[in-house]
Amino acid sequence: MMRRMIPVVGLVALALCVVGAMLDWTAFLRSWLAATLTWGALPLGAVAVLMTHNMTGGAWGHASRHVWRVLARSMPLFVLAMVPLLFGLDELFPWMHPLDELPETVRHKRLYLNEPFLLARWLFYVVIWLGLAWLLGHRGSQARAVAAPGLILWVLTLSFFSFDWYMSLEPAFYSDVFGLERICAMVASSLALGLLVLVPCVQAPIRQDLANIWLAVLLGWAFMGFSQLIIIWSANMPAEIGWYLQRTEGVWHWIGRLAFILFLLIPFIILLSTPAKQSRRWLRRAAGICLAGYVLHMQWMILPAFEEWRPAQGWLVPAALVAVGAGFVWMTGRGLECREACHG
Amino acid sequence: MAKRYGLLARFDTADALVAAVKAMHQAGYRALEPCTPYPVAGLPEALGFTSRWVPVMALAAAIMGAVGIYFLQWYSSVVSYPFVVGGKPLHSWPAFLIPAFVIGLLSAVVGSVVAMLFGNRLPRPYHPAFHVAEFDRVTSDGFFLIVAASDPCFDDSRTAARLRELAAANIVEVPA
Known part of the structure; x- marks a missing residue:
């Protein structure tokens, strides 16, 4: 019943987004960017989990492999969801304004931040990610060899992807560790979703291993x-503190705090206890709370970057989240569904 | 009859020791002390041992350490000697968090080590088992089980016979 509703809900949300795009193209782009980046963490994180397991081995991976593979196979959807954004780069990125309107720090970055180079980089990342997802998701046997070079490439591409698509929304801002922070958030959210799915059908020691890895991330x-x-x-x-000031203004201040509490603090407190790491109910609670916090955290990351809040964003942000999310759930749900038989 | 501490049984393998401990525990013995050259998996479970208070102690120590050091920083820079540095607020929580975290971690480690030592009744320089020469093998290849005579289930002949049934390689009386 629920499963059959997902495409319907997704299509309704998608239709809303199309209407929104026609009414207010800029608001649509912002909302769509936030939604795409939020959900894109799932395949990107799952690919890293698979490669890490190929490097280290361990019972936790054998028991949970199918979930990460299903998530990794949703990579094409992430790429597809990014395509509309390519048509609105000039609306999203302030560094595309004419050179003399830009502050001096940004003018010096134009060697890196320019449209053709951004698109070329995006194409490069996407080819690597699709290749990794295809190798890991469909070709189990060849995946071992790809793990070590793949992880290096993954960290580098994701780091630069974060510079391109998150950080350059406020081109004056720069932080070295930004990419690594994004990587950890992506893997943590992907692990949380995996745990949410896996918890009912794996043994207590596997649950504890997965919970420990998740806590570490x-x-x-x-x-x-x-x-x-x-x-x-x-x-x-x-130039730098402005990034935080934008995110502590008005209601964002409280959203940021709430996101931190949900994404890190509550799961951390739950995971302090070893019995909770093995308990089905507590692990699912922790994972669910963490995912809710993650969605909030992503909106807090992306949306305050744009100067004014457009009224249409009020309904476009949730609509885009639901539309892209329904796509992911619809695409992965089938793969996760058939394995739920392992309950007993 | 001379006073004695209990019986010392040696087992050849870890598995035999675990099986014996399990059987003795089920038979109602509670004053059991297994001694092994290395940590043996399954032994705590066989003893019916559940440790709850080491992690609780570690958590309490961590919270106390972190809160204490945070309070110290807050008190010294807000109350006792307010001094503006680099235009930062007096109560600069991002900077205060780092010592709070580090000291919290240190307190957790110290707290759990102290709790572990107390829980194991350590340090303990003397134990009656040291009177038995064979007990030296506990550091190389001997898996020992000490059954204290203070146990209400303890009975001279029956306990020794039971240990022998459980495949003890050698049984020695431990003088008090």
């Missing part, structure tokens, strides 16, 4: 995020 995210905050906060340079 979450703490990695906290470390990266806090390093960035403490450095920028200490230096207090106008």
